[in-house]
Amino acid sequence: xxxxxxxxxxxxxxxxxxxxxxxxxxxxxxxxxxxxxxxxxxxxxxxxxxxxxxxxxxxxxxxxxxxxxxxxxxxxxxxxxxxxxxxxxxxxxxxxxxxxxxxxxxxxxxxxxxxxxxxxxxxxxxxxxxxxxxxxxxxxxxxxxx
Numbered sequence: 001x002x003x004x005x006x007x008x009x010x011x012x013x014x015x016x017x018x019x020x021x022x023x024x025x026x027x028x029x030x031x032x033x034x035x036x037x038x039x040x041x042x043x044x045x046x047x048x049x050x051x052x053x054x055x056x057x058x059x060x061x062x063x064x065x066x067x068x069x070x071x072x073x074x075x076x077x078x079x080x081x082x083x084x085x086x087x088x089x090x091x092x093x094x095x096x097x098x099x100x101x102x103x104x105x106x107x108x109x110x111x112x113x114x115x116x117x118x119x120x121x122x123x124x125x126x127x128x129x130x131x132x133x134x135x136x137x138x139x140x141x142x143x144x145x146x
Contacts, residue, residue, distance in 0.1 A: 024119070025064035027129070030144040033059065034110060034131045037066040037142065041135040049138075052077035063120050068140040073102070076138060086139070091115035092125035101141060105134040119145055 025033075037059065040048035051057045052066045059066055060079075067078040073087030089098035093116040104111045110133045116125035130143035 023062065025062050025144045027144050029061065030064050030129075030142045031110065031131050033061065033064050033066060034133065034140065034142040037068075037140055038133060038135050041068070041138055041140065045136065045138065049077040053079065053082055055079060063145060064142055066140055066142045068135075068138045069098070069102070070139075071137045073098070077140075091117055101130065101132050102139055105132050105139040107134045109133060113141075117143075117145075 037048065037052065040051065040057070040059075049068060052059050052068065055065060065079060067081070067086075068076045069086035070076040073085055075081045075084055075086045078084075078086075085098065087098040087102055089096075091097045095115055097113070097115045100113050100115075104113050110131050112129050113132055114127060114129050117128045118125050127146040128143050129146060130141045132139065132141040134140075
């Protein structure tokens with residue numbers, strides 16, 4: 001009986017841990033989505049940016065989604081910020097996030113930028129890491145929460 005109880009508790013912890021882990025995107029999933037986004041932009045930029053904004057084609061998974069900014073510094077793909085300035089964007093601690101994202105973006109290289117942002121549906125900022133790269137004239141990123 002004690003063994004069954006211990007095994008049941010271990011199972012409950014595993015199940016609870018798995019459910020929590022599945023609620024948010026992982027670093028590996030964020031990076032894979034950015035790599036997929038790069039391929040989509042290279043194949044057909046206009047269609048890719050539209051798909052990113054609409055969250056179609058596997059470009060919206062829980063809290064993961066790609067966003068891009070054009071050479072003018074404005075969002076060209078984002079669920080709600082298209083046309084607004086990415087370059088002027090600051091994180092919730094006042095860090096010039098957009099400037100840092102643009103400065104970090106290099107063709108063919110994926111780098112990380114960290115900042116403070118609330119999880120979807122929450123108000124308290126937490127550490128978020130975004131993978132960033134440059135694809136042609138687009139600066140694209142996908143982020144995950146730590």
